Amino acid sequence: MSRRLNLEEIGRRAGVSRSTVSRVVNGEPNVSPQTKKRVESVVAETGFRPHAGARSLASNSTGVLGLVIPSAVATLFDDPYFGRLILGITGATNEIQMTLNLFLFGDQADDRSIIPRVVAPGLLDGVIVTATTMGNPLIEYLRGADMPFVVIGRPDESASVFSVDVDNRGGARTAALHLSGLGRKRPALIAAPSNTTAGIDRRSGFVEGVAAAGLSLDGRIREGDWTENSGRKAAEELLADRPDAVFAASDRMAVGAVRAITEAGLSCPDDVAVVSFDGLLHPDLASPRLTSIAQPVREVGERAVRLLKSVIDGTATIPESVVYPTELVVRESCGSELVEVS
Amino acid sequence: MSRRLNLEEIGRRAGVSRSTVSRVVNGEPNVSPQTKKRVESVVAETGFRPHAGARSLASNSTGVLGLVIPSAVATLFDDPYFGRLILGITGATNEIQMTLNLFLFGDQADDRSIIPRVVAPGLLDGVIVTATTMGNPLIEYLRGADMPFVVIGRPDESASVFSVDVDNRGGARTAALHLSGLGRKRPALIAAPSNTTAGIDRRSGFVEGVAAAGLSLDGRIREGDWTENSGRKAAEELLADRPDAVFAASDRMAVGAVRAITEAGLSCPDDVAVVSFDGLLHPDLASPRLTSIAQPVREVGERAVRLLKSVIDGTATIPESVVYPTELVVRESCGSELVEVS
């Protein structure tokens, strides 16, 4: 007896055609108030919901956005970064009444099986690509499938795409100048992976800042993989060279660095000042609390969604790159309060 | 000239009917090797992908699973828990060639707009509901829409549903016995929110364990909201009562508690031993490193996906509750090595 609920059936019960029901459901004008009310009450009492697939087929739009995270390293998800990013993205997605499809790549093998599903027609209206490493093939696929997309981070190609990024370079430069301003003379760098644009930009920004301050790195550079352990190992090596300041390109690596410093019997910040990048860690999770170059991750995510939406709508047509500024948040690990007191 | 790519068009180019193309694309048997090869090469060179919406409409299945996280508190996402859970879920989802739709609730207002999209036909094949608070209305909706679903956590109703949970109660009990075994006599509890089943179970488990050890809590109970700050505040209050052991129902609250203890001039673990629940925090993120009741979050996520899949397939028909054991991971904060040394 309970026939499948569809426009036709709702129309039958309300005494109108399926076209009219469709108009009501989609909030189109040109429906008389009485008719509208009648249809709406039938919809309400039956709990009718239009079939998403049918809608997608007929209208060529789905109301679903995709978020692609190629996290070669599972450990990436221990990073507060992605949680925060997803929060921003889903918030903005909810706001425009769409839903979010998450594509998490594990290993290389996944690529072959996931990419097709990302570019399949009728599933997504648009895609946000994040954590791009150099030479990511996905972008070419998306372009080929003329699927609207936005990149979070700096695209590695000069090719023009829509993107949202933070000023990694400027932030890292600020870190160098801040440390120098505190009187530190022997800075060291724990860089992020050089196959990521964020890693590259933070490195070059810091190097630039060090030079601008009239100092030199003298080879005091190590590269980590974003994790605590890699930061610790990098710091252990660097300590042999007696730095009095360390800039770690992520909060997590900074935590490892601090651990290495204190375990070496040195004091942070007295002997070695530390500044990190991200500013996402809860302050209590590190002692001393980390001075950090904070990036507005949540805003980046929200902005990416809004930008993507306008690409989908055709409002935005010429590629633009939005860059958010970072902010220096001074806490304890850089030893700054000593300076302020004096 | 580039007409829309579809089964018909591929068939035309390969000299077969659209049915045959469909069979090839879906890997069905009963296709001659030559035909199959011919079709596959056309598919490959055209980059053809079947339309997801059309497929959903015709087959009544979408290949998409939904994950619902009612995170009233945005801060929830600072918790390593959800990242890890999503990792497990997407991993298993990829494995069975499906994709994951993420529904993050912000505030109450979102409910009205999100629930309909979760139960809309033609969008999802099934749903995983997590972080359920008491009296969650979503479950009733899902049941009404006869949408297959699995609950992560213990459902609050006795009503029979498919669910995957960890042994919160047993884990918390173990914490109590461990602390007592180390000679602690004045345990205290920093409980998780009592509108969550995890919060309730961890509390009752600890209370039970304390009693089993012949000790008493004497009102040394405070309730936090999972965050570092709440843990710290709870500990500050509890310290007035001179506990010699604290069980915090989450890693993050434990971090706050340790901070409160050391800032009060006391030593952890010498004066106050601490045991946490979760075991998700990187050890370096707390000093002393936290002894913890570790829960296998990733496995829970993977299992939930597999269970949901079998509900969708109709393989699983009578509701079952899977419960994973927890594991006591001893590090420094409980002062255990002192005992072992003696």
Added chain:
DNA sequence: TTGAAAGCGCTAACAT
């Protein structure tokens, strides 16, 4: 303001 009718691209039952 409303209805009729033609697809959207696919699957599945049936026929051959």
Added chain:
DNA sequence: ATGTTAGCGCTTTCAA
């Protein structure tokens, strides 16, 4: 092994 055909439920002209 392959083709034919009839929908799936919706949107969208086009008429009325």
